[in-house]
Amino acid sequence: MTISYWLLILVLAIAAFTIRVLGLFAGDAIKSSRFNWVLDELPGLIVVSLVASSLAGQPLGTWVAAGVALAVAYFTNHVILTMFVGVAAFGLLLWLGV
Structure with a gap:
């Protein structure tokens, strides 16, 4: 590898580290504020x-299945049941051709 690749790797590593450190500082600032x-x-x-x-951009059947899953999540507050009913609703709607 040439020096330009190593410089690119170094710059990207510094950028990734900087983003994480700034996130820590921002999180601390938010914790001590009214937000x-x-x-x-x-x-x-x-x-x-x-x-x-x-x-976004999905057909009607996907939206209906998501609505069914949302209703199950709201009334039961059970993650596994929500996933099962949502997938079953999607499969049923797909089978029905919706």
Whole structure:
């Protein structure tokens, strides 16, 4: 490998390390501010954003199955049951041609 590859690896390693250190400082600053509630809600917000971006552009059957899974999650608060019912609803809707 040439020196340019090694320099690129070094720059990317420094950038990755810097991002992590800045994240630690930002997290500490948020913990001591009036916005510390954001850190408590962050895991749920990340999951919602991942699900929403996954549903974008999907057919109606996928949205209905996601709605069924959301209803099961809301009423039961049981992760395994939610996954099972959501997959079953998706499979049934796919089988029905929706």
